[in-house]
């Protein structure tokens with residue numbers, strides 16, 4: 376496994392990988408890797424002739440400096456995991472190498488996907504994500520891009536970015552985005568690098584998110600099966616109440632029509648409901664989402 380930290384060494388390293396075959400997988404991460412990231416790597420290793428993983432804590436996507444500062448960093452452990460999973464190249468640049476040295480971040484028209492839900496609570500966050508993913512794709516022209524549904528809205532934003540870039544990038548049709556299901560622990564807690572910042576007691580409370588998903592699924596099941604109307608506002612209100620009872624401080628709990636960010640209007644309107652949540656446990660902000668269908 377090769378570790379590359381500077382742009383000037385990237386070209387030769389990529390050429391060596393491209394000789395292995397036409398498909399190159401890219402898995403962007405911010406490090407502090409866990410089995411959720413591992414699932415993305417495993418899929419990429421299965422699918423592609425060669426796999427690149429980027430480990431870069433992207434300053435452009437943090438809207439709170441203190442959050443960026445204490446984001447967990449575990450380089451040695453990350454490299455050991457990546458090696459064991461069969462990743463071929465790790466792109467691990469310093470901040471200046473990635474977003475400095477005269478590089479101007481482009482402003483993308485993200486079609487409003489960046490200003491609702493998570494984007495409304497974290498202004499500028501998705502523009503920063505799109506800018507750095509765009510930069511990664513310029514540096515690492517891949518055929519396949521792997522991202523987690525844990526960051527559902529991010530998947531939609533990156534899909535929009537790919538559409539904007541299609542026909543313009545070094546790979547003519549641009550990469551295919553693979554959305555990988557969320558990996559959870561035995562009690563349903565979505566794995567996240569931020570879980571490292573939680574105490575045992577807080578981890579117990581965080582599992583209340585999965586308990587709430589189970590309750591919402593059960594509450595929705597009869598009317599989903601029958602296609603009959605139900606009081607969505609009360610369902611969301613009760614969901615919020617349960618999250619608070621679990622010790623979380625929710626910012627939002629919203630139902631969208633799966634595959635979009637549009638509000639889910641109930642069984643009669645079609646589509647399936649996906650619940651999106653963000654909230655706080657102490658000083659740590661968590662997000663999660665779940666398809667509320669059987």
Ligand code: AMP
Nearest residue numbers: 404405406411522523525526557558566
């Ligand atoms: P991050 O390092 O948090 O930026 O995440 C890097 C990639 O891993 C993103 O595409 C995430 O959606 C994905 N990811 C993070 N947590 C999980 C998880 N529990 N299951 C699946 N994918 C995940």
